[in-house]
Amino acid sequence: MSAISFPHDDILVPVKLGDRSYQILIPNDSSQQSVGAFARSRNPSGLAFVVADRGATAHLEPLKNSLLQAGYRVECTILAPGEGQKSLSQAAALYEKLLDLKADRKTLLVALGGGVTGDLTGFVAATYLRGLPFLMIPTTLLSMVDSSVGGKTGVNLSRGKNLVGCFHQPIGVWIDMKTLATLPDREYRSGLAEVIKYGMIMDAPFFATLETNVPGLLARDPGLLRMVVARCCELKADVVSKDEREETGLRAILNYGHTFAHAFEAVAGYGAWLHGEAVAAGMQAAARLALARGLIANDIVERQSRLLSAFGLPVDRDQKWHVDTMIDIMRSDKKAAAGQLRFILPVSLGVVRLFADVTVDEVTAAMAKKGS
Numbered sequence: 001m002s003a004i005s006f007p008h009d010d011i012l013v014p015v016k017l018g019d020r021s022y023q024i025l026i027p028n029d030s031s032q033q034s035v036g037a038f039a040r041s042r043n044p045s046g047l048a049f050v051v052a053d054r055g056a057t058a059h060l061e062p063l064k065n066s067l068l069q070a071g072y073r074v075e076c077t078i079l080a081p082g083e084g085q086k087s088l089s090q091a092a093a094l095y096e097k098l099l100d101l102k103a104d105r106k107t108l109l110v111a112l113g114g115g116v117t118g119d120l121t122g123f124v125a126a127t128y129l130r131g132l133p134f135l136m137i138p139t140t141l142l143s144m145v146d147s148s149v150g151g152k153t154g155v156n157l158s159r160g161k162n163l164v165g166c167f168h169q170p171i172g173v174w175i176d177m178k179t180l181a182t183l184p185d186r187e188y189r190s191g192l193a194e195v196i197k198y199g200m201i202m203d204a205p206f207f208a209t210l211e212t213n214v215p216g217l218l219a220r221d222p223g224l225l226r227m228v229v230a231r232c233c234e235l236k237a238d239v240v241s242k243d244e245r246e247e248t249g250l251r252a253i254l255n256y257g258h259t260f261a262h263a264f265e266a267v268a269g270y271g272a273w274l275h276g277e278a279v280a281a282g283m284q285a286a287a288r289l290a291l292a293r294g295l296i297a298n299d300i301v302e303r304q305s306r307l308l309s310a311f312g313l314p315v316d317r318d319q320k321w322h323v324d325t326m327i328d329i330m331r332s333d334k335k336a337a338a339g340q341l342r343f344i345l346p347v348s349l350g351v352v353r354l355f356a357d358v359t360v361d362e363v364t365a366a367m368a369k370k371g372s
């Protein structure tokens with residue numbers, strides 16, 4: 001998709017997972033479809049229980065009305081924002097609400113919010129009465145391009161993120177670009193890091209499209225964003241449909257930049273750096289490592305750096321952070337095999353491979369250099 005086109009129709013992205021297949025619908029502004037009808041055509045329940053992030057409440061009334069029009073009785077609960085909501089105690093509070101509402105196995109759970117709301121609601125949907133249908137309405141750029149595809153749900157434990165969870169595919173995903181209008185700038189730009197990631201790992205022409213559309217992306221042009229989000233969903237759906245449960249290793253390519261990023265997030269203190277910011281600096285460290293190995297030319301490292309910088313994303317870690325601490329964190333990363341450092345590295349623009357033979361010296365050098 002080097003020449004980006006702006007279809008006026010709704011965009012439908014299929015996620016092909018056999019009998020767990022579902023569709024992501026990205027309606028256009030004047031769509032004939034409504035979220036209520038979209039839900040109704042996939043779920044016969046009388047009750048819809050909406051779990052909404054407080055940050056996304058501006059989008060709650062239209063959702064409720066649409067579900068009501070589709071014949072649902074609608075009940076809502078509002079979550080305080082933040083990663084802290086992804087907890088077993090919060091899941092238990094939602095189970096209690098479902099009991100009070102006399103929810104049955106057809107009751108539709110609806111997540112309105114970012115990845116936190118989606119992961120928590122999905123986890124509750126997966127586990128209450130051994131599984132309820134669940135509709136996702138992601139309202140952050142990151143959740144639109146990442147957590148809405150693939151069915152990973154979960155909560156955190158005090159000793160680590162996403163340690164309890166399961167795969168539970170939604171019945172559908174509804175992505176309304178209008179919800180992005182209220183998203184804070186820093187959150188929006190953080191989501192763009194994951195967008196750039198898809199270009200780097202799977203699609204060189206898409207990367208080039210991003211390079212030529214920086215002003216439109218910064219302006220949150222809805223037509224452009226619909227295409228960009230759809231392409232990211234398609235790319236992730238392709239990976240997920242071939243490796244739903246991270247068994248073949250293919251799904252690991254989505255972790256490009258993430259081994260570094262998880263260490264950066266941890267040393268910065270959770271919350272100090274947004275996930276996408278850490279991913280940006282992490283991808284840049286991974287690209288430098290690939291350059292030092294002779295896997296790619298400097299031109300690719302610089303193009304990635306320029307694009308990240310154009311969106312105000314960091315391309316360097318904070319040099320005050322201790323390298324040894326970060327290496328220890330990387331070794332204990334749940335994606336590391338028995339302490340062995342494993343990295344997804346670019347071998348050309350749009351192509352990455354897993355390397356399990358990376359040395360501590362290489363990692364240290366990749367984190368030491370500044371800029372591109």
Ligand SMILES: NC(=O)c1ccc[n+]([C@@H]2O[C@H](COP(=O)([O-])OP(=O)(O)OC[C@H]3O[C@@H](n4cnc5c(N)ncnc54)[C@H](O)[C@@H]3O)[C@@H](O)[C@H]2O)c1
Binds near residue numbers: 116162183187275
């Ligand atoms: N399941 C997966 O495959 C997967 C993939 C990636 C990330 N995740 C998870 O997603 C979470 C991060 O998701 P996130 O970045 O969306 O963060 P988030 O859900 O915490 O949302 C970020 C912030 O944006 C606010 N917000 C959400 N939508 C808004 C809107 N439309 N307008 C204004 N404010 C809004 C929220 O209140 C919050 O303060 C992490 O817990 C991560 O583990 C899961």
Ligand SMILES: [Zn+2]
Binds near residue numbers: 146194258275279
């Ligand atoms: Zn990520």
